[in-house]
Amino acid sequence: MKPRDRLRIAMQKSGRLTEPALDLLNRCGLSFRQSRDKLFCFGEGEPVDLLLVRDDDIPGLIAQGVCDLGIVGRNVLNEFKGGAGDGAATLTEWRPLGFGRCRLSIAVPQEMPYGEPKDLHGLRIATSYPGLLAAWLREQGVDATILTLAGSVEIAPKLGTADVICDLVQSGGTLVANQLRETAVLLQSEAVLAGPEALPTDERGDMIELLLKRLEGVIQVRESRLLLLQTSRNALEAVTRLLPGGPQPTLLPVAGQPDQLMLQALCAGEVSWRQLEEIKKAGAREMFVLPVEKMLA
Ligand SMILES: Nc1ncnc2c1ncn2[C@@H]1O[C@H](COP(=O)(O)OP(=O)(O)OP(=O)(O)O)[C@@H](O)[C@H]1O
Numbered sequence: 537m538k539p540r541d542r543l544r545i546a547m548q549k550s551g552r553l554t555e556p557a558l559d560l561l562n563r564c565g566l567s568f569r570q571s572r573d574k575l576f577c578f579g580e581g582e583p584v585d586l587l588l589v590r591d592d593d594i595p596g597l598i599a600q601g602v603c604d605l606g607i608v609g610r611n612v613l614n615e616f617k618g619g620a621g622d623g624a625a626t627l628t629e630w631r632p633l634g635f636g637r638c639r640l641s642i643a644v645p646q647e648m649p650y651g652e653p654k655d656l657h658g659l660r661i662a663t664s665y666p667g668l669l670a671a672w673l674r675e676q677g678v679d680a681t682i683l684t685l686a687g688s689v690e691i692a693p694k695l696g697t698a699d700v701i702c703d704l705v706q707s708g709g710t711l712v713a714n715q716l717r718e719t720a721v722l723l724q725s726e727a728v729l730a731g732p733e734a735l736p737t738d739e740r741g742d743m744i745e746l747l748l749k750r751l752e753g754v755i756q757v758r759e760s761r762l763l764l765l766q767t768s769r770n771a772l773e774a775v776t777r778l779l780p781g782g783p784q785p786t787l788l789p790v791a792g793q794p795d796q797l798m799l800q801a802l803c804a805g806e807v808s809w810r811q812l813e814e815i816k817k818a819g820a821r822e823m824f825v826l827p828v829e830k831m832l833a
């Protein structure tokens with residue numbers, strides 16, 4: 537293969553991961569010009585190009601050295617790593633990217649009794665992830681028949697072609713619509729930056745290190761929230777105990793109300809309505825959750 541001096545990243549051409557992956561790369565300061573066939577994006581400022589492909593092809597392209605990195609679901613990466621493809625064992629997850637979250641689960645017809653994995657013994661299981669399913673069944677000591685389907689796995693029990701399924705679940709809506717219920721989680725997945733275990737020894741290695749540093753900053757900021765609230769000094773301890781993880785909060789006086797304090801806390805991750813309601817019950821009021829745009833420690 538011809539040596540390359542530009543970094544090449546494989547990502548999904550059109551699907552759930554396309555927009556968030558492009559957005560993330562843009563936030564890392566990378567911008568691209570798309571070719572007319574929309575399969576290749578040339579990096580405008582930095583020597584980083586994109587190859588737009590079906591997500592299933594991404595691990596193979598990295599393993600073959602056609603691309604240096606890929607943005608792909610852990611489900612697809614691990615299914616490939618479990619296979620015997622050339623170079624599969626050397627692929628590694630460089631960084632989870634915090635989007636495309638879903639899980640690979642076993643789901644059974646709602647009326648079917650299920651207590652433990654052994655209940656799957658002798659059944660036919662439809663899936664698009666035969667490698668991950670086979671490994672899990674082996675671990676659980678279960679002997680079942682695996683039926684590999686490319687898609688629409690959830691209708692197999694209704695059609696009578698399988699007894700249960702092993703498929704991706706996010707909200708659970710697809711399972712409910714097909715009268716199925718989730719019984720076991722095999723893998724928690726999200727989009728990851730994947731690449732070979734060893735960095736290239738040329739400038740592409742330096743570029744990957746730079747990209748990883750930028751990703752670190754961008755993801756940290758994207759997942760941070762600034763929580764502002766007012767509390768009485770009496771309730772301060774109870775309120776502080778309920779704050780989501782992050783550095784120590786800052787306390788500010790409130791003009792004209794000596795028993796009141798303004799609290800400012802940087803939170804590492806979403807702050808849910810439920811958490812806000814709990815904090816309010818503990819005595820907080822005037823609460824605001826703000827996104828963080830840039831951070832310089
Ligand atoms: N319901 C979901 N919610 C969130 N993430 C999901 C969901 N379903 C799948 N994913 C994640 O997004 C990835 C891409 O999903 P998508 O449905 O776009 O793939 P696809 O149909 O296989 O696309 P392609 O045409 O590239 O083969 C999955 O491999 C998984 O990691």
Ligand SMILES: O=P(O)(O)OC[C@H]1O[C@H](OP(=O)(O)OP(=O)(O)O)[C@H](O)[C@@H]1O
Nearest residue numbers: 687688703704705706707708709710711
């Ligand atoms: O738990 P839910 O939120 O319902 O999501 C799960 C569904 O999402 C994915 O399919 P997708 O919608 O991408 O369609 P596909 O069958 O064409 O892959 C996955 O294969 C499930 O069927």
Ligand SMILES: [Mg+2]
Nearest residue numbers: 590591592593
């Ligand atoms: Mg696919």
